[in-house]
Amino acid sequence: MSSSPPRSLRLLAAHLWPHRRAVGCGALLGLLGGVGTLAEPLAAMAVVDALADGSPLGGLLALLTALVVGGALVAGLSSYVLQRTAESMVAAARDRLVSHILLLRVPELDRLKPGDLLSRVTSDTAHIRSAAGQALVDSGSALLVAVGSIVLMAWIDLPLLLVCLAVIAVIGAGSVLLMPPIRRANERSQRAVGEVGALLERSLGAFRTLKASGAEQRETVSARAAVRRAWRDGVRAAAWTAATHVAGVVTSQAAFLVVLGVGGARVATGALDVSGLIAFLLYLMRLTGFVVQLAQGVSGLQSGLAAMRRIDEVERLPVERRGAAPRRGAQAPAPASVSFTGVSFRYRDDAPPVLRDVTLDVPAGGLTALVGPSGAGKTTLFSLVERFYDPAEGTVSLDGVDVRDLPLAHLRSMIGYVEQDAPILSGTLRDNLCYAAPDADEAEVRRVVALTRLTALVERLPDGLDTEVGHRGTTLSGGERQRVAVARALLRRPRLLLLDEATSQLDAANETALREVIADVARTTTVMVIAHRLSTVVDADQIAVVEGGRVRAVGRHADLLRCDDLYRELIQAQLLDA
Numbered sequence: 001m002s003s004s005p006p007r008s009l010r011l012l013a014a015h016l017w018p019h020r021r022a023v024g025c026g027a028l029l030g031l032l033g034g035v036g037t038l039a040e041p042l043a044a045m046a047v048v049d050a051l052a053d054g055s056p057l058g059g060l061l062a063l064l065t066a067l068v069v070g071g072a073l074v075a076g077l078s079s080y081v082l083q084r085t086a087e088s089m090v091a092a093a094r095d096r097l098v099s100h101i102l103l104l105r106v107p108e109l110d111r112l113k114p115g116d117l118l119s120r121v122t123s124d125t126a127h128i129r130s131a132a133g134q135a136l137v138d139s140g141s142a143l144l145v146a147v148g149s150i151v152l153m154a155w156i157d158l159p160l161l162l163v164c165l166a167v168i169a170v171i172g173a174g175s176v177l178l179m180p181p182i183r184r185a186n187e188r189s190q191r192a193v194g195e196v197g198a199l200l201e202r203s204l205g206a207f208r209t210l211k212a213s214g215a216e217q218r219e220t221v222s223a224r225a226a227v228r229r230a231w232r233d234g235v236r237a238a239a240w241t242a243a244t245h246v247a248g249v250v251t252s253q254a255a256f257l258v259v260l261g262v263g264g265a266r267v268a269t270g271a272l273d274v275s276g277l278i279a280f281l282l283y284l285m286r287l288t289g290f291v292v293q294l295a296q297g298v299s300g301l302q303s304g305l306a307a308m309r310r311i312d313e314v315e316r317l318p319v320e321r322r323g324a325a326p327r328r329g330a331q332a333p334a335p336a337s338v339s340f341t342g343v344s345f346r347y348r349d350d351a352p353p354v355l356r357d358v359t360l361d362v363p364a365g366g367l368t369a370l371v372g373p374s375g376a377g378k379t380t381l382f383s384l385v386e387r388f389y390d391p392a393e394g395t396v397s398l399d400g401v402d403v404r405d406l407p408l409a410h411l412r413s414m415i416g417y418v419e420q421d422a423p424i425l426s427g428t429l430r431d432n433l434c435y436a437a438p439d440a441d442e443a444e445v446r447r448v449v450a451l452t453r454l455t456a457l458v459e460r461l462p463d464g465l466d467t468e469v470g471h472r473g474t475t476l477s478g479g480e481r482q483r484v485a486v487a488r489a490l491l492r493r494p495r496l497l498l499l500d501e502a503t504s505q506l507d508a509a510n511e512t513a514l515r516e517v518i519a520d521v522a523r524t525t526t527v528m529v530i531a532h533r534l535s536t537v538v539d540a541d542q543i544a545v546v547e548g549g550r551v552r553a554v555g556r557h558a559d560l561l562r563c564d565d566l567y568r569e570l571i572q573a574q575l576l577d578a
């Protein structure tokens with residue numbers, strides 16, 4: 001994505017704007033320090049003149065000392081205020097980015113790499129510090145000192161200044177030309193760091209599969225390639241930065257030598273006196289200091305601007321508008337009905353439809369099972385109820401209200417959703433259970449634990465509910481993970497429970513436990529289950545057979561066995577497996 005410097009500067013300004021007061025304060029201090037810095041050579045000039053005249057020196061020396069010490073203190077304070085502001089900018093960017101990412105729409109996250117997003121939050125934001133620090137520090141005092149020096153140098157000896165500026169302009173122009181390549185190299189390097197994050201996230205997300213597949217070496221090689229790319233571009237940026245440094249140093253040396261030569265000649269002709277030349281040289285040192293600082297700052301500024309663009313890319317992605325969530329328990333706990341009417345959906349505009357003209361009524365209360373071959377579109381139906389995606393045609397409604405007309409937070413507060421792989425978050429068992437209902441009290445947690453047949457597990461764990469369950473719940477069995485996920489969904493007090501049954505076989509005890517849990521819950525809540533188990537299907541009040549994105553039959557077990565070939569086949573396959 002090409003990006004013009006004005007856009008970068010707009011981004012920098014947008015990051016700076018909320019901190020304008022602190023920036024203003026730091027800049028004012030910088031200006032104050034700059035005034036001291038500018039006054040120093042004049043005081044030095046007066047000291048030299050006093051030495052030549054033999055006039056008293058005490059007062060002048062005290063002034064010079066005060067200017068040096070006071071100037072340094074004020075400059076230090078200004079630097080602290082501005083660096084602190086830069087840190088605040090980093091923190092603000094991280095805050096904004098994290099809340100934006102968590103509100104992203106599901107389709108956006110489908111195509112992004114979590115590891116890359118992670119690196120934008122942690123690593124790219126850190127680059128803002130250099131851009132902001134550099135831009136801020138250079139903007140106040142340094143600019144004043146540079147401009148002030150030029151004015152005072154013109155006052156001392158205009159022709160000498162013109163010669164000196166010509167030298168600085170010719171060599172300094174080189175630094176400006178180096179800015180775009182530095183920015184490009186920084187941008188590529190940061191992208192490669194993002195790739196490393198994405199690769200690592202992929203590997204750690206499937207760590208056991210990685211081990212079992214013996215893929216350590218291959219993944220290391222891929223990560224190493226991205227690390228090398230980051231290194232190459234980092235080195236390229238370093239080379240350009242070194243070139244700007246050379247340009248800065250050459251500028252200052254050349255200007256110094258020219259002023260010494262031309263200024264010496266003018267002293268010899270009497271056009272300039274010695275104290276004037278000394279003051280001129282002192283101002284020149286400040287001016288070239290500014291040029292060198294600017295040349296060095298170009299690199300920091302460019303890496304920060306590149307990072308701001310990567311952050312901006314994420315901040316431009318559309319987010320969900322959730323609206324306010326009602327208080328848990330504020331809504332009637334009555335079971336909700338669900339209807340799909342003429343629903344068609346595709347994941348991408350260029351992909352074939354996954355659902356075609358689906359019409360299905362799920363009555364309030366009881367158990368509705370969805371069965372069908374893998375890839376038929378069952379999980380997609382759940383995703384549309386949750387509004388992770390919206391249908392291209394048709395409507396999904398809850399209690400007769402189109403889900404698109406309900407505030408998102410309100411809609412989701414009515415639904416408990418258990419994904420097929422029943423993700424467990426790192427933390428304690430209690431953290432996991434209360435994830436969707438942080439305000440649930442102990443009695444309610446205990447009741448749901450009993451309902452989901454988890455009491456024995458809680459008693460077995462060393463710290464009961466407060467036992468850490470490990471990253472992704474590695475210390476729990478598949479059946480336990482699923483029941484924990486069901487308990488988590490139930491603590492939300494849902495009016496509709498969407499349960500994507502695990503495809504893997506559960507042992508008999510776990511299967512019975514799950515069947516009982518589902519039956520219990522279906523007494524008070526509408527339960528929709530994507531069923532992979534015979535027991536779930538047989539117990540269902542209604543079964544919908546989904547095939548190729550269509551609902552081909554709806555009925556009870558006995559009816560479907562009689563009149564639907566696909567259903568009969570699916571059941572026979574189950575019986576063979578059982």
Ligand SMILES: Nc1ncnc2c1ncn2[C@@H]1O[C@H](COP(=O)(O)OP(=O)(O)OP(=O)(O)O)[C@@H](O)[C@H]1O
Pocket residue numbers: 110347348354372373374375376377378379380381
């Ligand atoms: N996020 C996605 N992006 C693109 N295509 C997807 C996405 N999720 C699912 N699909 C595709 O949509 C189709 C239906 O998937 P879905 O998960 O709804 O099927 P399913 O009936 O639940 O299958 P299973 O029983 O195996 O879980 C499949 O072809 C799948 O590859």
